[in-house]
Amino acid sequence: MSDASPFRRLREPGPSRVRLTFEGREIHAAPGDSVAAALLAAGVTSTRETPVSGAPRAPFCMMGACFDCVVEIDGEANRQACMTTVREGMAVRRQRGARRLAARGGIEGDGGGDGSD
Amino acid sequence: MRADIAIVGGGVVGLSLAYGLRRLGRAVLVLDGGDGDFRASRGNFGLIWVQGKGVGAPHYARWTRRAAAMAPDFAAELAEATGIDLALRQPGGFDYFTDEAALAAQVTAMEGLRAELGGDYPFEVVGPNALRREMPEIGPKVVGAILGHEDGHMNPLRLLRALAQGVRHGGGRVETGVRVTSIAPLAGGGFALALADGREAAAEKVVLAAGLGAAELGPQLGFKAQVRPQRGQVLITERLAPFITRPSATIRQVDEGGVQIGASHEEVGLDDRETVAATAALARHAVEVFPLLARARLVRSWGALRILTPDGLPIYHRSETHPGAYLVTCHSGITLAAVHARLLPLWIEGAEGAPDLEEFSERRFAIQTAA
Numbered sequence: 001m002s003d004a005s006p007f008r009r010l011r012e013p014g015p016s017r018v019r020l021t022f023e024g025r026e027i028h029a030a031p032g033d034s035v036a037a038a039l040l041a042a043g044v045t046s047t048r049e050t051p052v053s054g055a056p057r058a059p060f061c062m063m064g065a066c067f068d069c070v071v072e073i074d075g076e077a078n079r080q081a082c083m084t085t086v087r088e089g090m091a092v093r094r095q096r097g098a099r100r101l102a103a104r105g106g107i108e109g110d111g112g113g114d115g116s117d
Numbered sequence: 118m119r120a121d122i123a124i125v126g127g128g129v130v131g132l133s134l135a136y137g138l139r140r141l142g143r144a145v146l147v148l149d150g151g152d153g154d155f156r157a158s159r160g161n162f163g164l165i166w167v168q169g170k171g172v173g174a175p176h177y178a179r180w181t182r183r184a185a186a187m188a189p190d191f192a193a194e195l196a197e198a199t200g201i202d203l204a205l206r207q208p209g210g211f212d213y214f215t216d217e218a219a220l221a222a223q224v225t226a227m228e229g230l231r232a233e234l235g236g237d238y239p240f241e242v243v244g245p246n247a248l249r250r251e252m253p254e255i256g257p258k259v260v261g262a263i264l265g266h267e268d269g270h271m272n273p274l275r276l277l278r279a280l281a282q283g284v285r286h287g288g289g290r291v292e293t294g295v296r297v298t299s300i301a302p303l304a305g306g307g308f309a310l311a312l313a314d315g316r317e318a319a320a321e322k323v324v325l326a327a328g329l330g331a332a333e334l335g336p337q338l339g340f341k342a343q344v345r346p347q348r349g350q351v352l353i354t355e356r357l358a359p360f361i362t363r364p365s366a367t368i369r370q371v372d373e374g375g376v377q378i379g380a381s382h383e384e385v386g387l388d389d390r391e392t393v394a395a396t397a398a399l400a401r402h403a404v405e406v407f408p409l410l411a412r413a414r415l416v417r418s419w420g421a422l423r424i425l426t427p428d429g430l431p432i433y434h435r436s437e438t439h440p441g442a443y444l445v446t447c448h449s450g451i452t453l454a455a456v457h458a459r460l461l462p463l464w465i466e467g468a469e470g471a472p473d474l475e476e477f478s479e480r481r482f483a484i485q486t487a488a
Binding site for chain 1 (some may be wrong): 254358359360373409410413414
């Protein structure tokens with residue numbers, strides 16, 4: 001599947017492989033790969049949708065500064081793919097919008113304090 | 118380089134003033150420092166904050182409220198002129214309390230200010246139940262909050278960019294990466310400014326809006342320019358779905374989703390580094406107010422230096438020894454941006470509608486010393 005990628009590895013990896021999934025699809029990585037490198041090498045071109053406009057994004061700086069590569073890893077949102085090393089069995093999903101920390105989905109109205117208590 | 122008015126300092130204070138003077142048709146030259154300088158406008162918290170300001174100094178409360186009231190129209194004007202959305206929101210702001218006595222003391226202080234202002238000072242106390250109805254995520258230690266109806270926030274970096282762009286597109290000149298080494302009056306009137314790179318500038322009037330740099334240049338123009346640095350550290354989390362309804366002086370969710378947490382108040386001189394101790398204290402406070410933030414990831418922290426006067430209020434001062442020279446400094450450049458752009462230029466020009474800023478002059482410190 002890496003033949004579909006615009007990226008190529010500088011060195012052919014050794015025989016050992018790490019298997020992970022992206023959006024449920026299995027991809028193979030070399031031990032020591034960052035998740036971002038593994039996704040790019042596997043031909044993944046969009047890894048998240050922005051919270052502001054919903055536009056697609058992919059890893060950019062590859063060094064932890066730009067936060068363009070955030071993905072959901074094993075159920076945890078907003079993980080930096082470029083700063084995370086691949087692990088066997090890791091389940092990676094596209095980060096869609098902002099992480100939800102609060103149970104309720106966003107804000108409706110502005111409530112307003114009535115000072116009644 | 119020649120201009121009607123040279124403004125030393127291209128932060129949000131200098132640029133607000135430059136933008137307003139440009140709108141009056143004056144040729145302005147802004148002399149801005151470089152990235153190695155202390156730049157408060159690039160590190161601040163981004164609040165339009167009214168509540169609690171001016172206790173014991175009602176003129177400062179009035180000035181601040183005027184700025185907050187003008188903010189929407191000013192933001193709309195900048196958006197129209199530059200296409201930059203400042204993300205201004207003024208839903209009112211909360212001051213959270215975890216201690217009943219501290220809450221009561223602050224309410225007493227603000228009621229005193231309300232009386233001094235003739236009863237016109239909109240705030241209310243929001244009890245713990247009402248607070249949790251609005252935001253169920255509020256932690257159990259919070260006993261209440263003061264809701265100031267005039268408070269708000271904006272994206273301060275976009276304000277800075279919009280002002281710079283507005284000045285430039287309006288025909289003003291902004292020179293960055295320069296250092297003014299001396300300012301001297303010219304024989305025929307006006308001022309000559311010498312730059313470290315060997316260049317010179319001349320202007321009829323000169324405004325010192327150089328933040329901490331005013332301490333060095335001020336005496337050359339007859340100003341005492343008593344300003345000192347105070348470090349504030351700020352944290353910001355990953356982008357989160359919106360859950361914080363209103364900004365507070367310490368926690369606000371920015372338009373792009375990050376929760377910004379601040380700020381420390383540290384008297385450490387010219388040192389804008391971050392420290393683990395301050396970062397931890399800020400995070401602890403934020404988690405006390407919103408326990409779910411313990412699960413949020415911090416993505417950045419930074420330190421910046423406030424520019425504080427002896428009483429914390431702005432200084433607007435016309436030089437007595439050097440007519441045509443003005444000192445403008447404050448630590449609330451975001452809150453006051455609208456009055457700095459719309460009213461301060463009238464004061465500089467002695468035009469109709471100019472605000473009376475005598476109470477903000479440096480003379481107040483001399484009086485205090487004599488008393």
